[in-house]
Amino acid sequence: MTTKQEDILMDITDRPSWGHWLGLSIQHLFAMFGSTVLVPILVGLNPGIALFSSGVGTLLYILITKGKIPAYMSSSFSFIVPMIALMKTVGYPGIAQGTIAVGLVYLITALIVGLIGSQWIDKALPPIVVGPIIMVIGLSLAATAAKDATMNGSHYDLKYFIVAMATALITIFFNMYLKGFWSQVAILLGIIVGYLIAVLCGLVDFTPIAKTPWFQVPNFQIPYLTYQPHFYWGAILSLAPIAFVTMTEHMGHIMVLDGLTHRNFFHDPGLNHTLAGDGTASIIAGLIGGPPITSYGENIGVMAITKIYSIWVIGGAAFLAIIFGFVGKLSALIQSIPSPVIGGISFLLFGVIASSGLRILIDNQVDFNQKRNLMIGSLILVIGIGNAFLQLGKYQFSGLAVATVLGIILNLLLPAQAASEK
Secondary structure (H helix, E strand, O other), X not given: OOOOOOOOOEOOOOOOOHHHHHHHHHHHXXXXXXXXXHHHHHHOOOHHHHHHHHHHHHHHHHHHOOOOOOOOEEEOHHHHHHHHHHHHHOOHHHHHHXXXXXXXXHHHHHHHHHHHOOOHHHHHOOHHHHHHHHHHHXXXXXXXXXXXXXXXXXXXXXXXXXXXXXXXXXXXXHHHHOOHHHHHOHHHHHHHHHHHHHHHXXXXXXXXXXXXXXXXXXXXOOEOOOEOOOOOHHHHHHHHHHHHHHHHHHHHHHHHHHHXXXXXXXXXXXXXXHHXXXXXHHHHHHXXXXXXXXXXXXXXHHHHHHOEOOHHHHHHHHHHHHHHOOEHHHHHHHHOOOHHHXXXXXXXXXXXXXXXXXXXXXXXOOOOXXXXXXXXXXHHHHHHHOOOOEEEOOEEEOHHHHHHHHHHHHHHHOOOOOHHHO
16 A cells, blocks of 8 residues: 555545535535536436436446545546437437447456456556646646636627636635635535626526426336337447547546556556446446446546545545435536536646646656657647547547557657667
């Protein structure tokens, strides 16, 4: 076990007091809520089920990874396009089979990794590859944060920008000047104050909250109980290959957590366990009516800012997500948080992730005077941030996935020195 570092306020196994625990977990819930419910809303699924399955999936992930990795699992954006197409044709039963297939791909990969080991990871993913990849994970989301902070539908809205910047600056103020527990929930406080500012600016609609009942059972979709399943090979072939894309992104998130917690999760509990946890979460989601699931950068951003990596806090957020899946008004209240508030917080969350990648390069003293490092880092950054995706038929591999694969290949093939440096 790694000894506690000075830059870790609460380590993985540390358990906060009850009052602190609730506040810290709610903070994580707020951070991931918008993206978690946005996926089912875009696809036409039940947001309550997505929330419920994210909580169950996260608890299973913590169990499978032996309580060693503080990662939150929730709805994946990578599958939105094929899911929308399937919803218009075969409906959710097809999405369910595709989601379960995604989980099985993870489990098969985890089994292979368990058999051959993960020693190859250190060679394939040195700091010059890991650092830029982590920077891409944060910076590739910058456009999403900026859109949330400025665009009201299809047009620019100055009120949105003011609310977003106020939310970001207030959160920075709380982080810098508050002490003790209040500094640990600075993000939550920033969201609350940003929400109040949005109310004053007339950006919050309370009508859905008033109309939503307090207790609301999600519309679970369970095979043989709510529908008779059939084999949808097209659905399986549409979603299953994308698992390799989200697998790459998930490994990127684990790299970020490695750097933040000063551990090597690829070795302990092992890549096979983290892949198995991710895959199991998707299988459970597919069995109850949710979308495919993967790890969330928003929650990693929260941990990076607060320096609190407790699995008790992550598990608490998962438990609250399960409860909120049934409490209609609470879900509606969080859903009413306007996009500029989320955008303002995202400026910090995504930026901190990118800064973590830069920190890895600095800590490992990566020399960019060497052409080899310069070429690898440059390619990963521009392809990843620019999202130079690869389209093969109906399968699309994100810029992050392409950048990761190319970075690994270049690292393995390029010589230590260029011919002009010898």
